[in-house]
Amino acid sequence: MSDAALPGARIALVGNPNSGKTALFNALTGSRQKVANYAGVTVERKEGQVATAAGRTLSVLDLPGTYSLRARSPDEVVTRDAVLGKLAGETAPDVLVCVADATNLRLVLRLILELKAVGRPMVLALNMYDIAQRQGLRIDLEGLSRDLGCPIVTTVATRKRGIDDLVAQVESQIAAGAINPDSTWREPDAGQIRDAHREAQRILKANVRAPERPDTFTGKVDTVLLHPVAGLAILFALLFVMFQAVFTWSKAAGDLMTDGFTGLGGFVAAHLPAGMLTSFLTDGVISGVGSVIVFLPQILVLFFFIILLEDFGYMARAAFLMDRIMGGAGLHGRAFIPLLSSFACAIPGIMSTRVIDNKRDRLTTIMVAPLMTCSARIPVYTLIISAFIPNRQVLGVLSLPGLVMFGLYAAGIISALGVSFITRRLFWRGAVEPFLMELPAYKLPDPVNVLRSLFLRGKIFITRAGTIIFPMMILVWFLSSFPGAPAGATDPAINYSLAGRIGHLLQPALAPIGFNWQMTIALIPGFAAREVAVAALGTVYAIGNADAAPGALATTLQHHWSIATGLAFLAWYVFAPQCASTIGVVKRETNSWLWPAVMLVYMTALAYIAALLVYQVARASGLG
Amino acid sequence: MHDMLAQPAEALTASDADAIAGAVRLSVARPGDRGVIVDVRAESHPGDHGVGVDELQRRLLEFGFVEGARVEVLHEGAIWRDPIAVRLDEMRIGLRRRDAEDVWVLLDPK
Ligand SMILES: Nc1nc2c(ncn2[C@@H]2O[C@H](COP(=O)(O)OP(=O)(O)OP(=O)(O)O)[C@@H](O)[C@H]2O)c(=O)[nH]1
Numbered sequence: 001m002s003d004a005a006l007p008g009a010r011i012a013l014v015g016n017p018n019s020g021k022t023a024l025f026n027a028l029t030g031s032r033q034k035v036a037n038y039a040g041v042t043v044e045r046k047e048g049q050v051a052t053a054a055g056r057t058l059s060v061l062d063l064p065g066t067y068s069l070r071a072r073s074p075d076e077v078v079t080r081d082a083v084l085g086k087l088a089g090e091t092a093p094d095v096l097v098c099v100a101d102a103t104n105l106r107l108v109l110r111l112i113l114e115l116k117a118v119g120r121p122m123v124l125a126l127n128m129y130d131i132a133q134r135q136g137l138r139i140d141l142e143g144l145s146r147d148l149g150c151p152i153v154t155t156v157a158t159r160k161r162g163i164d165d166l167v168a169q170v171e172s173q174i175a176a177g178a179i180n181p182d183s184t185w186r187e188p189d190a191g192q193i194r195d196a197h198r199e200a201q202r203i204l205k206a207n208v209r210a211p212e213r214p215d216t217f218t219g220k221v222d223t224v225l226l227h228p229v230a231g232l233a234i235l236f237a238l239l240f241v242m243f244q245a246v247f248t249w250s251k252a253a254g255d256l257m258t259d260g261f262t263g264l265g266g267f268v269a270a271h272l273p274a275g276m277l278t279s280f281l282t283d284g285v286i287s288g289v290g291s292v293i294v295f296l297p298q299i300l301v302l303f304f305f306i307i308l309l310e311d312f313g314y315m316a317r318a319a320f321l322m323d324r325i326m327g328g329a330g331l332h333g334r335a336f337i338p339l340l341s342s343f344a345c346a347i348p349g350i351m352s353t354r355v356i357d358n359k360r361d362r363l364t365t366i367m368v369a370p371l372m373t374c375s376a377r378i379p380v381y382t383l384i385i386s387a388f389i390p391n392r393q394v395l396g397v398l399s400l401p402g403l404v405m406f407g408l409y410a411a412g413i414i415s416a417l418g419v420s421f422i423t424r425r426l427f428w429r430g431a432v433e434p435f436l437m438e439l440p441a442y443k444l445p446d447p448v449n450v451l452r453s454l455f456l457r458g459k460i461f462i463t464r465a466g467t468i469i470f471p472m473m474i475l476v477w478f479l480s481s482f483p484g485a486p487a488g489a490t491d492p493a494i495n496y497s498l499a500g501r502i503g504h505l506l507q508p509a510l511a512p513i514g515f516n517w518q519m520t521i522a523l524i525p526g527f528a529a530r531e532v533a534v535a536a537l538g539t540v541y542a543i544g545n546a547d548a549a550p551g552a553l554a555t556t557l558q559h560h561w562s563i564a565t566g567l568a569f570l571a572w573y574v575f576a577p578q579c580a581s582t583i584g585v586v587k588r589e590t591n592s593w594l595w596p597a598v599m600l601v602y603m604t605a606l607a608y609i610a611a612l613l614v615y616q617v618a619r620a621s622g623l624g
Numbered sequence: 625m626h627d628m629l630a631q632p633a634e635a636l637t638a639s640d641a642d643a644i645a646g647a648v649r650l651s652v653a654r655p656g657d658r659g660v661i662v663d664v665r666a667e668s669h670p671g672d673h674g675v676g677v678d679e680l681q682r683r684l685l686e687f688g689f690v691e692g693a694r695v696e697v698l699h700e701g702a703i704w705r706d707p708i709a710v711r712l713d714e715m716r717i718g719l720r721r722r723d724a725e726d727v728w729v730l731l732d733p734k
Contacts, residue, residue, distance in 0.1 A: 068686045072675075106713060107688055190666070190678070193685040201692075219698075219718070226709055228702035320718040324703040327720075333707075358675075434680050434723040436687055439709060439716040 007466040008057045010091065012082055014115065015099035018063035018106050018313070018440040020127040023449050024099050025062040028167070044354075044411035044460075045078075045095030052171045053164070061093065067107055070187050073357035083118055084183060095173045096122045097166070098483075099555060102132035102139065102154070103215070103441070104490050105208060109200035110193070112148055117185040121173040122150045125166055129154040131443075144207040158446040158548035160266045199565060218313075218441045225317055235321050239340070246375075250297035257297065261290030279481055285474075296458060298375050302344040303457045304450070306337060311445035316437055323435055330424030332356055333435055335365040340417070342372035345584045350589055358433040366589060367599055370582050371416040371575065373409045380573050381408055383534050387554035388566035392481050398512050404570075411574045415606065476528040476580060480536075494540060499524035513572070513611035514565040514619075527580045530573065564618035571614040575607035650695065650710070650727035658696035659731035664689050668725040680723060688712050689727050 015021045025033070046062040063082055064075035071077040078087065083385025085092025096115055100108040115122060116537040124145075126132075132139065144153045150167045155162035167569045188196065225231050265282040272278040309315050315337060323333030331339075334356050342349030356362040384399045392400045494500050503521030510520050518540040526533030534553070541556050557566065577583065577600050586596045629639075647662050666681035684725040689695075689712065698716065707720045 053671075070682070070686075072683075104715060106715065107686070110686070120712055188682075190664075190681050190685060194690055197685065197688070197690045214714075222709070222716070226699040228700065232702055239711070249724065252721070257723060316718065320707060320709060321701065323718075324701045324706050434675060434683060435718070435720045436683055436723060437718045439718050441716075 008059060009094040009170075010059050010061065010169055011095045011097050012061040012063055012093035013097050013099055014079060014083060014111075015065060016067055016101065016111065017438065019065065019099045019101040019104075019108065019155045021062060021065060021099045022453070023446065024125060024127055024155060025060060026493055027155075027160045027454055028060050032584065050167060052167050054171060056171065056174075056317045058167070058170065067111060069111075069118075069185060073355070075354060076357075082566045083115065084185065093120065095170050096120050096127055097170065098122055098127045098150075101126050101128050102126040103128055103137060103211070105204060106200060109148075109203055110196045112150075113196050113199060114185065114188070116149065118183045119185075121176065123173060124148065124150055125162070126152055126154045127157050129162070130156045131209075131215075135214060138209035140207040143425045144203065147203045147207065158449065170434065200208065209273075215441055221442055222317070222439070225314070231317070231321050235318055238309075242302070243343065243536045245305065246301045247299050250582065253297035254294050257290070257294045261286055261294065264286070264320050265290075274538050280477065285477075293462070296461060298344045299341075299348055299461055300454060300458055302341060303348070304454055307450050307453045307457075308445050311443065311450060313440045313442045316439050319437060320439065326417075327435075329421045330428075331365060331368075331417075331420050332358070332433060333437070334359040335361065337558050338365050338369060339372055342369040342374060345374050345376070346370040346372065346579065347585050348457070350582070350585050351460070353589070360428045361433050363424055363590065363595065364428070366586060366595070367423065367602075368416040368420050368598070370577060370579065370603065371412050371419065372595060373412040373574075374530070374579075376579065377408075377573055379531040379534050381405060381570065383537075383554060383557075384566050384570050384573075387557045388561075408570065408574055416577065419602070419606075426597075471584075476525055480525045494521060494525070494536075513608060514562070514568040515572075515611075515617040516560070516565070518560070519565075519569065523576075523578065526578050529581065530578045533573075533578065562619075563623040564615050567618050567623070568611040568615035571610040572607045575603055575610055577603035577607075582586075647714075647728045647730045648695075650689075650708075650724040650729050651721040653697045653708070653729060653731070654705075655697050655700055655708075657663060657729075657731055658694070659729045661691055661693045661695055661727060662690060662730045663728040665726040665728070669722065677726070681726060684723070684727060687717055688715060695727075695729055 003362055013021050013025055025048060028050045032050070033046060033048035034597050048060045048062075052058060061082065063079040065072075066076045066079045066490065068076075069080045069083065081087040082090060082093070083096065096118070098108070098112055098115060100112075112122075112124065120498050126139070126141075141152050141154070151173070153162050153166045153169050155166060225234060229527040257331055265286045268286065269278055269282050272281070306315070309318070319333035319336050322336045326333060326335060334351070337355070338349045338353045340349075341352055346369045349372070350366050353362050353365045353369070358364060372562045389401045389404050394400050394403055454607060478498075479502070480494050482498055483496060484493060484497065500521050502524060504517055507515070507517045507520045515523075518537070521540050522533050522536035525536040537557070538553050541553070541560070561569075583600060586599055590596075627628055650661075662703045664681060666677040668677065691711055692714065696711045697708055698711055701707050705721070707718050709716060
C-alpha cells in the first residue's frame with residue numbers, strides 16, 4: 001500500500017490530568033508537533049503527526065486533561081467540544097484515545113463511560129503500566145476490554161513502550177470505521193454521575209485486584225511536604241533556591257544576549273546609512289525586541305523548575321499549602337504558579353492563568369500578576385538605589401540597599417494581595433470557587449519530557465515576542481522618533497518627538513510627585529519594557545550608552561534629582577503599568593480591551609498615589 | 625455504629641442519611657479520622673460557592689466523593705486547619721473544608 005492509498009486520520013488524546021497524556025503525546029509524535037491556539041480562545045492546541053506501519057499519517061491532538069465532559073474551565077470546554085466535534089474549524093476525531101493511569105483507574109473509568117456515549121471509536125491506553133507492574137497490580141485486560149467495549153493497549157509513555165501497539169489498534173479501529181454519528185452524550189446530573197460511579201466501581205471490582213505492594217512512598221513524602229510547618233518551610237526554601245537560580249544561572253546568558261543585541265544594533269548602525277530606516281532597525285526593532293527577549297534565559301530557568309516540580313507532582317502540593325494564605329486575599333490556590341512565574345516576567349505568568357477554572361478567579365490573577373516584581377524592574381531599582389540609597393549597614397548585618405530591594409519586592413506582593421482582596425470584597429463578593437484538586441502520586445520526572453516542555457515554553461514566549469511585543473515596540477519607537485529634531489537643535493532628539501511633547505504636556509500632572517520633564521519623557525519609551533527607562537533616562541540626560549555605564553548615569557541623577565524624587569520614582573515603578581507587552585497579552589488572554597484598560601487605569605492610579613505619598617512625606621522629612 | 629457499616633452503602637439515599645446516627649460532615653474531620661461516605665448533599669452555603677450547590681455536588685461526585693467510598697483525612701493546612709488532604713479509596717485529594725461540608729461520613733470507631 002502506498003501513502004496515497006490511505007487518507008490521513010485524526011485521533012485525539014483524552015484523559016484525567018496527570019495520566020501521562022503529554023508524555024504519551026511526545027512518545028507518539030516525537031518532534032513532529034506544533035503548538036497554536038484554538039480559534040477564538042486562548043487554549044493551547046497541541047497537534048503532532050505519527051506514521052502508522054501501513055503508511056497512513058495520523059494527526060494527533062493532545063486535549064487538556066479533564067475528569068468529565070462537563071466543561072468548567074476554558075481548557076475543558078475545548079476538550080468537550082473537540083470530542084463532540086463541535087469545535088469551530090475542527091473536524092471530529094476519527095478515534096479517541098483515552099489515556100489512563102493504570103494505577104488510578106477509578107475516575108477515568110467514569111470518564112470512559114461518558115466518552116462511550118459520544119459514539120466514536122475508542123482505544124484505551126493503560127499508561128504507567130510499569131508502575132502498575134512494580135506495585136503488583138493485577139488487571140484482567142481481556143475482561144476490562146470486554147466490559148468497556150473497547151480495545152486496551154498497555155503503555156509506558158516515558159519508555160516509549162506499547163506505542164506501536166497503540167498505533168496499530170487505532171489503525172484497526174479506523175479500518176472498522178464504527179462511527180455512530182448520533183452522540184447520546186448529555187450533561188449528567190448528580191444521579192447519573194452516581195450511577196456511572198457504581199458501574200465504574202463494578203467494572204473495577206470485577207477486573208482489577210488491589211496492588212500487592214501499594215505505593216507507600218507518596219504517603220511518606222507527604223507527611224513531610226504537607227506538614228503544616230515543615231511543608232511551608234520547605235516550600236519557601238524551594239522558592240528561595242529557585243530565585244537564586246533564576247538570577248544567577250541566567251545571568252551569563254542574559255548578559256550575552258544583551259551584548260549580542262547591542263552588538264547587532266551597533267553593526268546595523270555602522271553598516272547602514274544613518275536615517276529613519278537605521279533608527280527603526282536599531283532603536284525600534286533590535287533594541288525593542290531585544291529588551292524583551294533578554295528575559296528568555298530567566299524565563300527558561302524558572303520554567304525548568306516549575307516543569308520539574310509539576311512532573312514530580314509537587315505543584316499540586318504547593319497550591320494546597322498556599323491555598324489558605326492566598327485564599328485570605330481572595331485568590332485561588334492555583335493562582336500560585338502564575339504569580340510565581342510573574343516574578344520573572346508577567347507575560348508567561350498571565351499566559352499560565354489558563355489552568356484556573358473560574359473566570360473571576362482567573363481575571364483577578366491576571367489583574368494582579370503585573371504587580372509581582374518582574375525582572376525588568378531590577379535594572380531600574382538597581383540604578384535608583386545605587387544613586388540615592390547610601391550603602392550603609394543596618395543593625396550591623398543587613399545592607400540598606402539590600403533592605404530597600406527587599407522592601408520593593410514585598411511592596412509588590414502585598415499590593416497584589418491587597419488589590420485582589422479589595423476586588424473580591426467590592427466587586428465580586430461572596431462567590432468563592434470550590435477548591436478541589438487531585439494530589440497525584442510522586443513520580444520521577446523524565447528528562448526528555450522536561451526538556452521538551454521547556455523547549456515548548458521558550459518557543460511560545462518567542463512567538464509572543466514576535467506577534468504582540470513587536471507591534472508595541474514599533475509604536476513606542478514611532479512616538480519617540482517622530483518628528484525628528486530640527487536642524488541646529490541642542491537638546492536630545494527625543495525632546496522634540498511626540499513622546500517629548502506628551503512628556504511636556506503631562507509634566508504639570510506629574511510635578512506633585514516630584515517628576516521633572518526629563519523623567520516624564522523617559523516614561524514613554526519606558527512603556528516598551530520597564531528596563532528601557534534606564535536607557536531612556538540616559539538619552540534625555542544625553543549620556544551615551546547608559547546601560548553599559550550605569551555609574552555615570554547614577555552620578556548624573558544625583559545631581560539632577562532630590563532624594564525625594566528618587567524615592568518617588570521607585571514607588572512609581574512598583575505599581576506603574578510600564579509594559580506595553582503585558583497590556584497586549586492581557587488583551588489577548590481576556591479577548592477584550594476592557595481588562596487591559598482597567599489594568600492601565602488602576603495601576604497608574606496606584607503608582608501616582610504611591611509616588612505622591614512617598615514624595616510628599618520625603619519632602620516633609622527634609623529629603624526634598 | 626458498627627451495624628450501620630454493615631449495611632450496603634449503595635442502598636442509602638439522602639433521606640436515609642437523615643436517619644443515620646453518628647454521621648458527621650467531612651469538613652469537621654481531623655487527620656487520622658477515617659470512615660465511609662454515607663451521603664453527598666447539595667445544601668450548604670447556597671449561592672455562596674460561585675458555582676451553586678448543585679454544581680459543587682456534581683464536582684464532588686465526579687472526584688469520587690460518592691456514597692460507599694472510604695475516606696481518611698491525611699493532612700490539614702497550617703491556617704485554620706484548612707484545606708484538608710484526604711485519601712479517597714486509592715486517590716489523594718486536597719479540598720477546602722467549606723467545600724467538604726456536604727459530604728457526610730460515618731467514622732470508624734477509634
Ligand atoms: N513511570 C512512568 N511515568 C510516567 C509515564 N507516563 C508519564 N509519566 C510521568 O508522569 C508525570 C506526568 O506526566 P504528564 O505527561 O505530564 O501528564 P499529563 O497527563 O500530561 O498531565 P497534565 O498535563 O496535568 O494533564 C511525568 O512525571 C511523567 O514523566 C509512564 O508510563 N511511566
